[in-house]
Amino acid sequence: MENKNPSVKTSIINYGIILGLISVVFQLMLFFLDMHYKNDSTAGIVALLISTSIIIYSFIDFKKHNEGYISLSEALKIGLGASLVSTLINIIYTQLLVNFLDPETMQKSLELSMDTMRAQNPEIPQEALDTARSIQKKMSSPLIFSAVQIIFSLFFGFIISLIGGLIVKKSRPE
16 A cells, blocks of 8 residues: 655655756846846845745645645745755856856946945945945855855745745644
């Protein structure tokens, strides 16, 4: 007899890969539109909607294949795990982007943010701009940038998983 109950690990890997690949496709679209370095809020919202949709769908799918039950802890595990797997895929893409596809990405992003700072505050002292530039250069090192990606992904993955898990959870009767 075959066990039809899904495993949390399988859901994490499957939906993490799906989320990661869809996110990379979205980032490639931004790259081809030359918007990959602009930190556009609309693109951020779309990326968040993609993550939310796939994580919530993973809960619904797990619940459907688990006799209609999913606990909050299972939802949190699936959501955080899928977020982490997805982020690891995105880190690989980001490294390919900044090392091969567009090595000037970080410089373009830095110049755009400096121009934005000058436009928003024309009387900003040069010393403040230099300090901001120095901080941004440190934050754009591969190790720090990857760590920040993981932290943000897990933070938003936790929030999405908590809210989504509370909505879809259904405990087994005692």
